[in-house]
Amino acid sequence: MLARLARWLRLCGADVVYDSKLGGAELLHAARREHRIVLTRDKRLRTAPDVFFLDSNPIREQLREVLQKFAIDPGRTALTRCSQCNSELQDVSRETVRQRLLPFVYASNDRFSVCDGCGRIYWPATHRARILRELAHIESGRPISRKATDTVC
Ligand SMILES: [Zn+2]
Structure with a gap:
């Protein structure tokens, strides 16, 4: 339900576990065991402790809600985690x-990072600029340009 939000939060540097196979009770147990907050749109979980219920459905509104609630600073932490598997990225030589x-x-980038978990390669110059541009649009509430829209996972 919130797969896109999970990917975006990871791109912002947040430590996010996503497992669509877990049901409500299992999800709450897993979150408590790992001292995590559950982000959900499931109204049945709304009143449970350690749950942040998302009022919004559009991805950009959800992202805005979470970034504000948990004081996540993508300007400082963007591209420190893999958007696919949540593992930390390590800088590597070209x-x-x-x-x-x-x-x-290869020719147009100086810096690269590799995911410790899945091996995916990131080149911060391009990815970081796109992420920060998208987030700037989200924070301003302005319409998203076509190019920025294309970067949404
Ligand atoms: Zn990965």
Whole structure:
């Protein structure tokens, strides 16, 4: 239900576990065991402790709600976690990842990060700029440009 929000929060640097297979009670138990807050749109969980119920349905409104509630600062923490698996990213040299990149990506970027968990490669210059541009639109409440819209997971 909140897969896109989970990916966006990870891109912002938040430590987010997402498992669509867990039911309500299992989800609450898992969250308590790991000292996490449950983000949900499930009205049945609304009154449970350690639950943050999202009023909004559009992804941008959800992201705005969560960033404000938990004081997440993407300007400081964006691109420190993998959007796919939540593992931390490690900076690596260009040569380390050269064989896995398209030539124009290698040629046009100086810095790269690799996910500790799944091996996905990120190039902060491009990704970070897109994320911060999208977040600036979200925070301003202005309409999203077509190009920025394309970056939403
Ligand atoms: Zn990963």
